[in-house]
Ligand code: NAP
């Protein structure tokens with residue numbers, strides 16, 4: 001079904017069985033006491049799921065290169081010993097695995113960070129010190145030592161992290177490398193450090209060891225390398241001994257989304273093509289490749305020789321095996337929300353996955369076949385109910401899923417209408433398919449009575465929420481609509497729109513109103529034009545010097561909330577900035593500290609700091625949070641029905657799975 005994807009790839013000393021690499025992810029387990037055991041289980045499941053080559057999360061070659069205050073290093077024999085269970089488990093599962101060696105440079109969140117020059121990053125309060133020549137040479141030796149130790153630990157190779165603005169990128173970029181010695185100045189001098197790192201790793205680890213080099217194929221920062229310069233770096237890295245070139249997109253401080261939902265599927269594969277044209281070793285495309293047909297198209301077009309999927313393997317550990325079997329409907333697709341993976345990393349929690357709560361909990365959340373088959377009623381077919389019904393039925397229970405509307409999905413059916421959130425439709429389809437395969441009975445347009453529920457051994461209430469209706473005078477005015485009515489398309493908004501409430505849904509509603517044209521989230525060309533990315537080979541950082549084009553919003557939007565403090569703090573850590581940037585670019589007005597007086601024909605009457613104002617409004621959208629919807633009492637409550645205050649799909653799906661595992 002996917003002929004290019006399942007072609008073997010001969011690397012000379014080893015043949016990979018297919019073209020699918022599981023890309024590196026920070027799992028948050030690297031530095032934990034039980035980390036190696038949990039990582040071994042996590043990677044082994046993905047190897048069993050037929051990833052041809054897995055790359056671990058980043059491990060530093062020395063203290064200065066650490067990402068945070070916790071030690072995640074491979075620099076001693078003891079480290080190599082500690083790592084041995086990981087490659088062993090992966091090999092036992094029939095896979096291969098490479099250790100990622102990552103030196104954070106000025107991106108490290110600790111006091112001892114270094115960089116080619118003492119230029120602070122805009123995303124880090126800590127300033128680096130300029131590396132001395134001796135430090136540079138010792139760092140190259142540390143990379144080589146890590147490579148040798150990785151081999152000793154049993155890894156099949158390493159990935160040298162040379163992109164995303166980490167130390168190796170920093171050496172290449174005049175914006176950070178302002179040195180006047182032989183490590184700075186000309187491109188040849190600036191690329192000396194990464195080239196020497198690869199050369200030293202090759203010597204230390206031997207010829208029959210995979211060295212993937214993750215190169216910045218598109219920098220997306222001012223003063224970043226051009227496509228022509230990147231091609232020259234790629235050639236030099238190949239010559240230094242790399243086996244494969246993987247793609248990195250954008251520095252972490254780039255102001256353009258690179259993996260969030262706003263990025264179209266496979267939206268950066270064109271940048272990998274530049275590498276492919278420059279070198280003879282295989283190149284790997286990356287970023288937002290979440291479905292087998294997307295991966296297949298990239299290979300068929302000749303943009304790359306392999307594809308890297310990272311979060312896709314969090315969402316479904318058996319992604320590759322299912323694709324090989326042609327079971328597209330059985331694949332749990334990553335929806336690019338970042339909510340349980342990357343966002344977790346920044347709050348010190350282990351990575352998991354919203355749509356696959358078992359990810360990262362392989363040793364903790366075990367779905368064993370039940371020894372006592374029960375009749376289970378799950379009431380509500382939103383994220384919590386879907387998750388619970390699927391797992392309970394797969395465990396062997398006799399499950400009936402009741403849904404009062406005509407379709408499964410609950411809040412996901414509203415979410416999928418937001419530009420960039422179309423992927424939610426995949427999750428609904430996937431869970432519906434699992435439920436069908438596990439032979440659970442689904443009753444749509446059916447609210448069960450207490451009498452009906454009396455026939456079940458277990459009743460799970462997953463009835464979700466109802467939107468809160470604040471007691472503002474005039475709330476029944478004809479201009480007032482609920483967010484659900486608006487997003488479902490039942491209401492056409494006027495020119496002047498006021499949004500009451502500025503949580504995740506208030507922001508979503510604003511995005512919905514602004515971006516009625518969804519092309520920028522679906523088509524790579526439209527995305528590039530929207531964000532000011534150009535394919536001119538000489539353009540620094542791949543950016544249009546004029547910046548993104550001006551916005552032409554169809555509505556004048558004012559968003560307001562009662563509390564003080566900044567807007568958007570409840571949005572995702574790694575995605576909220578994209579939404580804030582879009583709203584700012586479209587001139588959305590934001591009012592905080594608002595007291596609501598009334599709503600009438602003139603608009604929304606408010607007071608801010610004691611000053612009375614009227615904000616003209618043809619449409620007032622209420623996004624003021626939710627209340628739990630509990631039509632009756634039940635022993636088991638999950639998702640929004642349990643707690644509406646923190647309504648969120650991550651908690652809902654986890655609660656559904658945990659409860660089903662325990663029934
Ligand atoms: P929310 O985050 O709780 O925000 C509710 C908003 O309504 C707040 O701005 C609050 O601000 C206001 N509000 C609360 N009670 C009010 C009242 N009685 N009168 C007037 N205003 C009131 O709820 P949400 O926006 O509905 O989002 C629900 C959940 O969905 C979030 O917790 C999030 O997990 C999830 N979600 C996330 C995203 C995302 O991150 N992109 C998107 C969609 C949904 P004041 O109290 O200051 O007025």
Ligand code: SF4
Pocket residue numbers: 311312314315333334335336337338339340341342352353354355356
């Ligand atoms: Fe993908 Fe979201 Fe799961 Fe992360 S949490 S792997 S982004 S679906």
